[in-house]
Amino acid sequence: MLEAKAGNDASFEHLLQRYRTPLVNFLYRMVRDAATAEDLTQEVFLRVYRARHGYEASAKFTTWLFRIATNLALNRIRDTRHQQMEVSIDAPAEEETPVLELPARELRIDQYMIERDSAEMIRRAVEALPEKQRAAVLLHKYEDMDYCEIAKILQCSEAALKSLLFRAYETLRVQLAPLVRMAASPAPEAPATAGKGRLS
């Protein structure tokens, strides 16, 4: 990033190649729409480009990058929710609002058999988490960030983050109970030597 700041276009191209896929995935899982995720990712790179002269190496680049992405995602979710509320208020009274599809608190095994696609179940369970919990899980599990970085991105304390993560994983454990029960137990490992593995 420091080279990109100095006007090296090749360095900016390197940043684009390095971070485009993680950002698109993070934003896709946050906003639940691939096209919107791509638009927001472009916006992240544009903001990085515009702010390159003011970038200070004091903050880790990924923290800065994902903080921009998280803020954009949370703003988009809030705006979309606001628009949906306006639409529902303006909608004619006779039109029935479609029932919001929420996963059952604990899916039965027969439902799971109907669902068949475990990946879809997982996606829906993650997407059903509250935004901040979802962002915390995505950064912790899929971006492999440490607590300090995630806490900075979500602007909370590390203790609050751990509590947030616990609640999120607890919800997922309940939501994905059929899959969790069927999953093979990982080989027991001493926690102290588990390294950066997530929850294992």
Added chain:
Amino acid sequence: MKYETNCERIAEVLIAYLDGRASKAEQRAVEAHASICAACKERIEEFRRLDLVLDELPAIEPSGAFDARVRQRIADEPRDGWFGWLIPAPRLAFSLAFLIALSVWTSRFTPAPVIETRAPTVAQTEQDFRMIKDLDVLENYDVVKNLDALSELPAANQSQTAPDQDQKKEQDGHI
């Protein structure tokens, strides 16, 4: 440090424990509690399995046109020109413009500056006052015309000037 936990307090340390980032005391406390609480032992096991399940979350790849669109948007950004250094940041430029506008606006409400003059001395004031008092007299042409002061001029001076002029005329005539 001795650290004890229970079913409620395990939430504070369980994630760090499973990540392998809990302190030794916290690890021992979690393991001690799990050894006597079957529910929490089961929960810890399910959290470990959940980690494997979440690995199956589908990922997507950016579309083929993604890079080109980013490059195009970057290319559309205004480049730093000759005067780019004058405005290093939009926030700074906005702040400066705001301050200038504020100072112009506030200057409309400030009273006009009072021009300080030196306090007149008592003698000067008296002189001015006397002049104003005599103004009618001075403006009266007849009074000025017949002012005695002119006639009181020393006669010697008048006579001295006249012969000088006569002598000069005579000299001019001889030449």
